[in-house]
Amino acid sequence: MKLAAGLCVAVVGASLAASPDRPAVSVNPGDIEKPPVTSWPTFNGDYTGQRFSSLTQISPGNLNQLAVQWVYRITDVGAQRGAPVPIVKCTPLLASGVLYFTIPDHVWALDPRTGKQLWRYDWVDHGGHLIGQRGVAIWNSTLFFLTPDNWLIALDANTGKELWKKNYADARKQYFSTAAPLVVRNHVIVGVGGDAMDMPGFLDSFDPETGDLQWTWWSTPRKGDPALKTWPNEAASEHGGGMTWMPGTYDPGLNLLYWPTGNTNPVFAGQGRPGANLWAESIVALDADTGKLKWYFQVSPHDTHDFDNTTAPILFDRAVEEKPRKLVAQAARNGFFITLDRVTGKHLVVRPYVPLDYSSGLSAEGEPIPIPDKDPSVGGSINIVNASNWPAPAYSPKSGLFYVNAVEGKAIYYLTDNSDKPSGYGGTGAGIGHAVRVLKAIDPLTGNIVWEHAYPNLSEPSTTTGPSILTTASNLVISGDDQKDLVIFAADSGKILWHHELNANESGGIITYQLDGKQYIVFGAGDSLYALSLAP
Amino acid sequence: MRYGAWAALLIGSLAHLGVIAATQQPQASTQEGVQPQGNANRSAAERAAATRTFLGLGATPDRAAAARGAPLFARICGFCHGQTARGATGPSLITSDRVLEDDHGEHLSVFLRKGSPDKGMPAFAAMEDKQLTDIAEFLHLQVEEVANRGTYQVLNIVVGNAAKGKIYVETRCMSCHNEKDFAHLASRVRSPEQLQRYWVWPARDGKITADVKTPDGTISGRLEGISDFRVTVVDAAGATRTIDRKPGIDVQIHDSLAAHQKLVKTLANGDMHDVTAYLETLK
Numbered sequence A: 001m002k003l004a005a006g007l008c009v010a011v012v013g014a015s016l017a018a019s020p021d022r023p024a025v026s027v028n029p030g031d032i033e034k035p036p037v038t039s040w041p042t043f044n045g046d047y048t049g050q051r052f053s054s055l056t057q058i059s060p061g062n063l064n065q066l067a068v069q070w071v072y073r074i075t076d077v078g079a080q081r082g083a084p085v086p087i088v089k090c091t092p093l094l095a096s097g098v099l100y101f102t103i104p105d106h107v108w109a110l111d112p113r114t115g116k117q118l119w120r121y122d123w124v125d126h127g128g129h130l131i132g133q134r135g136v137a138i139w140n141s142t143l144f145f146l147t148p149d150n151w152l153i154a155l156d157a158n159t160g161k162e163l164w165k166k167n168y169a170d171a172r173k174q175y176f177s178t179a180a181p182l183v184v185r186n187h188v189i190v191g192v193g194g195d196a197m198d199m200p201g202f203l204d205s206f207d208p209e210t211g212d213l214q215w216t217w218w219s220t221p222r223k224g225d226p227a228l229k230t231w232p233n234e235a236a237s238e239h240g241g242g243m244t245w246m247p248g249t250y251d252p253g254l255n256l257l258y259w260p261t262g263n264t265n266p267v268f269a270g271q272g273r274p275g276a277n278l279w280a281e282s283i284v285a286l287d288a289d290t291g292k293l294k295w296y297f298q299v300s301p302h303d304t305h306d307f308d309n310t311t312a313p314i315l316f317d318r319a320v321e322e323k324p325r326k327l328v329a330q331a332a333r334n335g336f337f338i339t340l341d342r343v344t345g346k347h348l349v350v351r352p353y354v355p356l357d358y359s360s361g362l363s364a365e366g367e368p369i370p371i372p373d374k375d376p377s378v379g380g381s382i383n384i385v386n387a388s389n390w391p392a393p394a395y396s397p398k399s400g401l402f403y404v405n406a407v408e409g410k411a412i413y414y415l416t417d418n419s420d421k422p423s424g425y426g427g428t429g430a431g432i433g434h435a436v437r438v439l440k441a442i443d444p445l446t447g448n449i450v451w452e453h454a455y456p457n458l459s460e461p462s463t464t465t466g467p468s469i470l471t472t473a474s475n476l477v478i479s480g481d482d483q484k485d486l487v488i489f490a491a492d493s494g495k496i497l498w499h500h501e502l503n504a505n506e507s508g509g510i511i512t513y514q515l516d517g518k519q520y521i522v523f524g525a526g527d528s529l530y531a532l533s534l535a536p
Numbered sequence B: 001m002r003y004g005a006w007a008a009l010l011i012g013s014l015a016h017l018g019v020i021a022a023t024q025q026p027q028a029s030t031q032e033g034v035q036p037q038g039n040a041n042r043s044a045a046e047r048a049a050a051t052r053t054f055l056g057l058g059a060t061p062d063r064a065a066a067a068r069g070a071p072l073f074a075r076i077c078g079f080c081h082g083q084t085a086r087g088a089t090g091p092s093l094i095t096s097d098r099v100l101e102d103d104h105g106e107h108l109s110v111f112l113r114k115g116s117p118d119k120g121m122p123a124f125a126a127m128e129d130k131q132l133t134d135i136a137e138f139l140h141l142q143v144e145e146v147a148n149r150g151t152y153q154v155l156n157i158v159v160g161n162a163a164k165g166k167i168y169v170e171t172r173c174m175s176c177h178n179e180k181d182f183a184h185l186a187s188r189v190r191s192p193e194q195l196q197r198y199w200v201w202p203a204r205d206g207k208i209t210a211d212v213k214t215p216d217g218t219i220s221g222r223l224e225g226i227s228d229f230r231v232t233v234v235d236a237a238g239a240t241r242t243i244d245r246k247p248g249i250d251v252q253i254h255d256s257l258a259a260h261q262k263l264v265k266t267l268a269n270g271d272m273h274d275v276t277a278y279l280e281t282l283k
Helices: A002-007 A029-033 A060-065 A226-230 A234-238 B004-017 B044-055 B063-076 B108-114 B129-147 B162-172 B192-200 B258-266 B269-279
Strands: A066-073 A093-095 A098-103 A106-110 A117-122 A137-139 A142-146 A151-156 A162-167 A182-184 A187-191 A202-206 A213-218 A249-251 A256-260 A282-287 A293-298 A314-320 A323-331 A336-341 A347-352 A359-362 A368-370 A381-384 A394-396 A401-415 A427-442 A449-454 A470-472 A476-480 A485-490 A496-501 A511-515 A518-525 A528-534 B208-214 B217-226 B230-234 B240-244 B250-255
Touching: A029 A182, A060 A066, A060 A496, A066 A496, A093 A137, A093 A511, A137 A182, A249 A314, A314 A394, A323 A347, A323 A401, A381 B269, A394 A470, A401 A476, A401 B192, A427 A476, A427 B192, A427 B258, A470 A511, B063 B129, B108 B129, B162 B269, B192 B258, B192 B269, B208 B230, B208 B240, B217 B240, B217 B250
Parallel strands: none
Antiparallel strands: A066 A528, A093 A098, A098 A106, A106 A117, A137 A142, A142 A151, A151 A162, A182 A187, A187 A202, A202 A213, A249 A256, A256 A282, A282 A293, A314 A323, A323 A336, A336 A347, A359 A368, A381 A401, A394 A401, A401 A427, A427 A449, A470 A476, A476 A485, A485 A496, A511 A518, A518 A528, B208 B217, B208 B250, B217 B230, B230 B240
């Protein structure tokens, strides 16, 4: 942090976003409810999390004309704690013809036609973990950005000027922030990370104008809550983790947020917390105005493998037995594919989408029951690595398929703290054998794998920069391998249609939008942001 | 996440330089889970320091002061807060606000002098400043050993039954291996943990070969890399050849570790422990 701060002088407003030929940036929160066409105004493009675009200009027939239009490379930030070069792990936003992207401590506004910088905002952090930054959110003309040391920063979306800031968690307790906030009506929903210290997760809602706190939802129950019976005692619950570090999704009709909650604490050592440990590693449905819990589905009861349940819960509507249903699906990090009724939280599908053998079956509620012998142990215990992670999955209403880049692999998990009061992680895990990244197209109504593509690779897939996915109405699934190739697949069959070698692996979310009548595909790869469109 | 720090360093350099690292992948890293493959080639102290930086942990505890503080804590505080400060009749101090807002005793000393009598926490007004800061450093070291995963060490992982392990090896391994392969195996590695890792999944480098059939003939050699679009082999003469995987190019891969890959997928924990216990006797 100090190094980064020393290298980059805070430069604000190299030029303004708004100029005579550029309209002022403004996004009405109601617009985020519509499928994105000429903008990408929120982390997932819209509230569904589908990352599906109705645009068809770029199509299987003209991919041979698809070409890089510009590349913006970060050259003047320098090393960040733990990374010698910055890595773009955000999903960019496009709002009113301005493109925003982030890395930890820095926000850029670019001209999307040229890739030229309009302004940059720099933050000097005082602690926190710089492992990633997922992007900004926008409410009218205010941009929201979260810092590693847990400040919510409100910026003027036109100039990058700081309007106000608010600290919502203590970095000394190992809370840190990497999330993109989620703007819903007059709420800025802010999640937090940090599992080194057995702290409780929470979700905050702030007033986008004033920064006043509207509500807080805690990821673990407090005194008087019946869910406390899933913990041995109140102290364990109050230190039980369940971070909220990935943006959730939202159904405006039901006014419910669908938030994925992170791993339980202590992480690998579960002997001090017998019980299911609610509401860690769940999908929770919260009232967007009050933060009150409507229902939950715990994907990994009593987890001991850091199955941090933070992969996006995707919302979609489908007929089931000829009745229209509102559904939510997730390819969970614990290897199970889950489809729930998003009104009630009742399960339709709970099925492994990678080979796994740590579960003895499902509970009456449909929750996987772990086998204790697969828990981390002093002598070592083999189990799967995370089957998915934060990189975005996608769903196409056109193909009816759910797409996820899965990892099939194993690790030996050791318990390093076998005391009756473990704390922190209390164990380690190390991959063993060859792991393979496999793109899977899953029928969300059955959990059947309709097609899959194993990316050939001698090296092990990294989950720190796994490729995200975008799908389009022209039958494209856009993703990448771990060998610097951007790859486009046919959404219905999995056939590779096109590829292009980049300077680094695709490392953030892929977005698309139409600008001046032209469809663009934009994403981060390593220290650069790429923009592609059809060559004239 | 013992290797998180370099994990990120490595990923960064990978992305930048386009180097492919086969073995030095990260392990569990905050937010990003246990990663495929790991390799410990840093000293314990280096690993701890790198992880401390990566996680953005606060001030480094003074170990000498903490060692002086340990008996003081045990005598004065341990009865209520437990010998390692994780709580007994009193609360755990590992996640205490008062401990975490302190760097080197500057706040904790003031508090300890006054105590919190209404909550049953006595005042330690008569103690010397140095004793109080030593206790503070002891607490910070307890926090360090929890929060800094770079300090974690496996326990004694040799928990299996060596006699059963011997039977497993004799009945399951000898169709590919001979006794020589196992001779003095335990003395060839640094620790039982490495031994366990090594026998389950030996280093794979150079053990995979490929035949690449092209219209101009077959190129065979050690497989250096493969994707959907390219294949790289080093032939017998040492020449590196990269071939685009266009239609008409056929790649046959021969993996001498295929049996171990199968083992990884099916090995029961008890068998793994027994074999490790047996091989550990082969010094």
